[in-house]
Amino acid sequence: MRILVTGGAGFIGSHLVDALMEQGHEVTVIDNLSVGKIANIAHHLGHERFHFVNDSILNATTLERLVRQADLIFHLAAVVGVKYVVEDPLNAIIVNVRGTENVLELAFKYWVRTVIASSSEVYGKSTAVPLREDGDRILGPTTVPRWSYSDAKAIDEYFAMAYAKKGLPVTVVRYFNAYGPRLDPRGYGSVVARFFTQALRGEPITVYEDGRQTRCFTYVADTVRGTILAGTVQEAAGQIFNIGSDREIAIGELAERIRALTGSRSEIVHMPYTSAYGPDFEETRRRVPDVTRARQVLGFEAQTALDEGLMRTLEWFRREEESGS
C-alpha cells in the first residue's frame, strides 16, 4: 500500500514508519520537524519506497497532493506534550484542530482510509477507571491551558466520527503513555525520558508531588501494532479504541525501577507540579485504559513487560548520552 504518515519524524510516528517499511509498504512522511527529528527517519532516506516531505499539515496544497496519492493515512502530526501546549496554546489548538480538519477533509474528498491519533487526555480528570471509550470526559476550566489539548483531540474525534457517519472508513486511537527509544524528554511520555536522563547523569530524579499518581506505560512497539491494526482491521472503521497497556505503576515506583536499572546513585526528590508547569496546573491521579474493545475488535493486547521495555529504552538512552546528543 501507499501509506501517508503525518508526524512520521516524531516519536511514535517514526516507529510506525519502521514497521510499515518492514512490511514492504511505500511510505510518505509529512513532518515540519518542529519537534520531530531527521535522525529518527534517517535510516530510510534514499530508500526507493520512502519519501519525506518537510512541510506543515496546515499547508493544504502539499497535503492534498500527498493524500491524493495515498491508500491509507495515519495522522499523528500534532503539538504534543503539556510543555508545548502550556507555552503556546494558540499554536497547539490551530495545529491540533485545523490540521486534523485538513487531513479528514482531504481523506473524504479522495476516499482514503484514515487513522486519527487521539489521547488518553480526552478523559481529563475522569476517575471512572478503567476508562472506557464511551465513558464521560471530565475537564477543568478553560482558564487552565492544558485542557485545550484534551478538547482539541476531542474535536478531532468528533470530526472523525462525523466523517465516519458519511461512510469514510476512519478510526480513532487513544494512546496511553507510549515510551521507548527516541522518546523526546519534552514530549508526552516525558517522565520516562526525564528519569533516564537524570539517572544516567547522576542528577536528582525529580518526582512530582507524592509520586503515588499512576500511569500505564505502553512500549512503543505495542502502540504501533495497535495503530496498524486500527488501520487494517475492517470492523475498526467508525470506532474509537484505547491503545495501551492496562498495567498501572506509580510514578515514584517508576523512578525507583529506573534508578535500579541504570545502577544510578541519583537521589529521588519530590517537587510540586506547579514548580514545572506554573500555578494553574492540574493533574490526574490515575489513567488506566479499559482494553476490552481493542482486544475484541482488533485482537490487540500490549505484550511488552515494563522491565523489558525499559531495558530496551535504556540501551537507547545510554547510546544517546555517550554520543553526547
Ligand SMILES: NC(=O)c1ccc[n+]([C@@H]2O[C@H](COP(=O)([O-])OP(=O)(O)OC[C@H]3O[C@@H](n4cnc5c(N)ncnc54)[C@H](O)[C@@H]3O)[C@@H](O)[C@H]2O)c1
Ligand atoms: N506519546 C504518547 O504517549 C501519546 C499519548 C497520547 C497521544 N499521542 C498522540 O500521538 C501522536 C504522536 O505523538 P508523539 O508522542 O509521537 O509526539 P511527537 O511530538 O514526537 O510527534 C508529533 C510530530 O508531529 C510533527 N508536527 C507538529 N506540528 C506539525 C505540523 N503543523 N505539520 C507537520 N508535522 C507537525 C512534529 O514535528 C512531530 O514530529 C500525536 O497525535 C499525539 O497527540 C501520543
